[in-house]
Amino acid sequence: MIRVLVVDDQELVRAGFTALLEATDDLDVVGEAADGATAIHMVEQTRPDVVLMDIRMPRLDGIAATRRLMRLSEAPHVLILTTFDTDDNVFDALEAGAVGFLVKDTPPTQLLDAIRSAVAGGAVISPATTRRLVDRIVASRTPTPLPSGPALDRLTERERDVLQLIARGRSNREIAALLHISELTTKTHVSRVLGKLELTSRVQAAVYAYETGLVRPGEVPPTA
Structure with missing residues (x-):
């Protein structure tokens, strides 16, 4: 319960x-x-x-x-x-x-x-609502990194791909399919991304990706 x-x-x-x-x-x-x-x-x-x-x-x-x-x-x-x-x-x-x-x-x-x-x-x-609200939030704020977040260079290339897809509102299942990896591996990547960036949620991660410039509205996310 x-x-x-x-x-x-x-x-x-x-x-x-x-x-x-x-x-x-x-x-x-x-x-x-x-x-x-x-x-x-x-x-x-x-x-x-x-x-x-x-x-x-x-x-x-x-x-x-x-x-x-x-x-x-x-x-x-x-x-x-x-x-x-x-x-x-x-x-x-x-x-x-x-x-x-x-x-x-x-x-x-x-x-x-x-x-x-x-x-x-x-x-x-839903991912669509996530994207709309994140876009609205980011558009209204000055694009600067979160004060407590470590540098993005702590992430591996694959972890950056995962972060970009989180920012696009993708679920673990969708990320796994797009990157051709298992859902278990995806969960591991998500956990490591949050840990390295000292964040507590996927939505925080999504906003972080936009504010640091890793993701910009209209960009095509990684698919392989």
Whole structure:
């Protein structure tokens, strides 16, 4: 059973997510919170596997709350809730340690799959949505490397290929097919890329690739 905490300052939004999650057999809502401060307290009390975290909330916003949650010895997987067109600070939340993001009007089946994928360490939403949001984030920011990221030259040529495809929103299965390697080998490459760049999620890796210039909009990704 996957334990989920729903965090949003709008009661109607929380109720909607809770009703959807509680209707499944493998997801259990352990609580709701209307702000980041309450969310931190509830995480310490209930130990959820996944936190659905809104960004704009009173007392403590989702970015600050995510940053604090990542300091816990057993930090949950944080999925950011965003309205997509209006949240210019989604990247900051991802940089704080969130594993990905969910658009608030995400189709129910996709939302449920995203939560399950987050626990399994996979992609959290569809590649197309990933690419659109990453492109929007990168376009609004000055293209400079992440402050804490090591130089790209620490990556092997194959790891760079994998990073480029992660930035394109490709799943492990798709990366394996494009590079003619096994999924197990792909998972190993992804793990090494995240470790060498000191990142915690595939979305962070995707933004890193754009901000460092390894990937640019319109470029053709590696296929062999």
